[in-house]
Amino acid sequence: MFEAGAMVQFAGAGSVVLEGRPTDGGHIYLIENGAAKLPMWVPEDVLIAQQDRGRPPEQFNHRIPHLLAVDDFFRDPDEVRAVALAQPYHADARYYKGLRSDVRFLWPNLREELSRLLGVEVLEWLGHDANGVFQQTSQDDPLVWHHDAQSYAAAVYLTPDPPPGAGTSFWRDKTHGCRRAPSHPLEQARLGSEEAVTQAAKVIYDGYNFEHPDNWELVESIAGLYNRLVIWDARLIHSATSYEAFGQAAAGKTRLVQLFFFDVP
Numbered sequence: 001m002f003e004a005g006a007m008v009q010f011a012g013a014g015s016v017v018l019e020g021r022p023t024d025g026g027h028i029y030l031i032e033n034g035a036a037k038l039p040m041w042v043p044e045d046v047l048i049a050q051q052d053r054g055r056p057p058e059q060f061n062h063r064i065p066h067l068l069a070v071d072d073f074f075r076d077p078d079e080v081r082a083v084a085l086a087q088p089y090h091a092d093a094r095y096y097k098g099l100r101s102d103v104r105f106l107w108p109n110l111r112e113e114l115s116r117l118l119g120v121e122v123l124e125w126l127g128h129d130a131n132g133v134f135q136q137t138s139q140d141d142p143l144v145w146h147h148d149a150q151s152y153a154a155a156v157y158l159t160p161d162p163p164p165g166a167g168t169s170f171w172r173d174k175t176h177g178c179r180r181a182p183s184h185p186l187e188q189a190r191l192g193s194e195e196a197v198t199q200a201a202k203v204i205y206d207g208y209n210f211e212h213p214d215n216w217e218l219v220e221s222i223a224g225l226y227n228r229l230v231i232w233d234a235r236l237i238h239s240a241t242s243y244e245a246f247g248q249a250a251a252g253k254t255r256l257v258q259l260f261f262f263d264v265p
């Protein structure tokens with residue numbers, strides 16, 4: 001029991017108990033919290049737990065965004081698109097769908113700009129071979145449900161007036177509920193055992209599931225608008241949303257993106 005006038009901690013700030021009240025679920029207390037003195041009703045068991053001196057002082061995990069969109073990214077996207085389309089391209093079905101530029105290009109200061117947007121240092125940058133490639137896909141290409149090996153990925157969409165659904169989608173595996181690689185710490189914690197992680201990996205890396213939608217439910221989708229940068233946690237299971245509305249590669253009007261792969265702490 002907390003008495004009216006008692007000093008307590010809540011959400012890392014000193015608070016005053018104003019009154020208590022019994023409810024069907026147990027006692028609740030009205031407290032006045034922190035310097036702003038905002039009132040809040042708090043269940044007794046929560047208030048007791050909040051007095052544990054071993055708790056971190058803040059409510060937040062201090063994570064970086066798992067998904068971030070920035071519109072109007074390049075100052076002159078038409079120029080970037082012209083550069084992209086001037087490149088020679090090649091296919092390599094072992095590693096990706098569609099066509100990738102023979103050379104990659106990393107815009108000066110881009111690393112610093114990604115770092116500014118995410119609020120953390122970009123660590124590995126030049127070392128990821130495909131970082132900075134241009135990629136074109138068309139209606140002939142299959143979607144691939146996958147995650148990437150490095151920690152973060154980004155794309156700038158470079159097809160003007162894209163059809164709806166031209167962007168990137170993020171999925172959850174229907175069998176085990178994984179949104180990320182099963183070995184990711186968040187999934188390991190959720191799955192609870194090495195055995196469960198192994199079972200989930202069998203489903204997520206199954207060759208059929210790699211190229212078919214049956215095992216996946218959509219969590220969120222982001223539109224591939226012209227000159228939009230999207231940054232995401234590359235360990236999230238993702239795919240292009242759809243290639244259906246794009247032309248065949250030979251006829252032009254492909255889905256053109258510049259891709260970035262890098263590591264953050």
Ligand SMILES: [Fe+2]
Nearest residue numbers: 146147148153
């Ligand atoms: Fe990917």
